[in-house]
Amino acid sequence: MSEFRNDLARARGLGSAHHGTSHFIAQRVSAIILLPLSLWFLIAVANMDSYSYNAVSDWLVSGVNGFLLATLIGVVYYHLQSGLQVVIEDYIHCHAKKMLMLFVVKTACLLLAASSVFAILRF
Amino acid sequence: MSESSQQQLYAKRPLSPHLQIYKWQWTMLYSILHRATGIAMSAGILLLSIGVFALSHSPNAFDMFIYYLTSPFGYFVMFGSVWALFYHTLNGIRHLLWDIGLGFELETAAKTGHLFAMLGSILCTAIFWLYVFNI
Numbered sequence: 001m002s003e004f005r006n007d008l009a010r011a012r013g014l015g016s017a018h019h020g021t022s023h024f025i026a027q028r029v030s031a032i033i034l035l036p037l038s039l040w041f042l043i044a045v046a047n048m049d050s051y052s053y054n055a056v057s058d059w060l061v062s063g064v065n066g067f068l069l070a071t072l073i074g075v076v077y078y079h080l081q082s083g084l085q086v087v088i089e090d091y092i093h094c095h096a097k098k099m100l101m102l103f104v105v106k107t108a109c110l111l112l113a114a115s116s117v118f119a120i121l122r123f
Numbered sequence: 124m125s126e127s128s129q130q131q132l133y134a135k136r137p138l139s140p141h142l143q144i145y146k147w148q149w150t151m152l153y154s155i156l157h158r159a160t161g162i163a164m165s166a167g168i169l170l171l172s173i174g175v176f177a178l179s180h181s182p183n184a185f186d187m188f189i190y191y192l193t194s195p196f197g198y199f200v201m202f203g204s205v206w207a208l209f210y211h212t213l214n215g216i217r218h219l220l221w222d223i224g225l226g227f228e229l230e231t232a233a234k235t236g237h238l239f240a241m242l243g244s245i246l247c248t249a250i251f252w253l254y255v256f257n258i
Contacts, residue, residue, distance in 0.1 A: 028222065031215050038208065046255050051189050053182035060178065073175070076168055083161050116172045119179040 023082065030079040037072045060123060070117045077113035081106050150229070153236040157214045160207035167204040205251055210244035 044065065048055060060066050084105050092098040170192070177188040191197055217235050220226050226235055 028219065031219065035212065035216075038212065042205075042208070042251065046251060051193075053178070053185045056178060056185065069175075073171065076171075080161075080165050080168060084165055087158065087162065112169070112172050116175045119175050123179045 023085075027079065027082045030075050030082065033075050034072075034079060037068065037075060040068060041072055057123070060120070066120050066123065070120045073116045073120075074113050077109045077116075081109040084109075148229075149233045149236055153214060153217075153240055156240075157211060157218070160211040160214075163207050164204065164211060167200070167207070170200070170204075202248070202252070206244055206248040209247040209251075210240060213243045213247070214240040 044059070048059060060069065085102060088098060088101045088105065092101055174185075174188055174192075177184040192201065214236075217226070217239055220235075221232075226232055
């Protein structure tokens with residue numbers, strides 16, 4: 001069938017994909033954002049006197065805690081699906097299974113992130 | 124030929140050994156640990172989401188969440204997750220320094236792995252839990 005295509009048509013699209021730099025940068029940027037955010041979260045959790053419902057809900061509604069937690073969850077899920085994408089691309093070679101896993105992971109991350117942020121906002 | 128029949132052919136041919144033959148380097152271990160802790164935390168982040176769902180649902184639901192989280196298995200998961208977070212974060216900083224071009228020499232990379240990533244993560248985990256249990 002390739003005899004019907006001319007040489008230019010057969011050659012186009014091959015070679016370097018010229019794609020992936022933005023993924024690399026986004027991975028690093030989300031990591032840098034997560035450095036202070038996750039540190040804040042660890043310190044906040046460690047500093048809580050009690051983990052009862054009242055104590056935690058008082059903490060969540062006070063100040064910027066809700067905003068920071070929602071941001072943390074959003075950025076974590078972004079960084080997470082970006083990292084898992086690379087893992088899936090490395091280890092799954094069947095094209096159909098790879099596409100399916102990528103779809104499942106990314107959709108799950110989107111839904112979990114959105115519902116978690118929604119739960120915080122609605123709190 | 125289709126991909127799966129190609130894979131079947133590959134499976135029948137002898138393969139050259141790689142993991143059993145190539146000399147293990149510390150840098151290889153730290154790299155695969157970085158990936159493993161990332162994957163482990165991908166599962167652990169579900170706990171954070173469940174906690175937020177429970178908190179927004181009802182006091183009963185949240186108390187139940189804390190009850191299971193502070194069970195022996197829950198503590199085991201929390202210990203592991205905190206170490207995984209510290210290791211992945213510190214090793215991640217090591218990665219970011221590599222991205223700027225610092226520390227690429229093999230001896231330097233192995234040393235930063237030992238001290239910064241492994242020892243650093245163990246120390247930070249110990250400090251974190253000592254702080255939590257003292258308060």
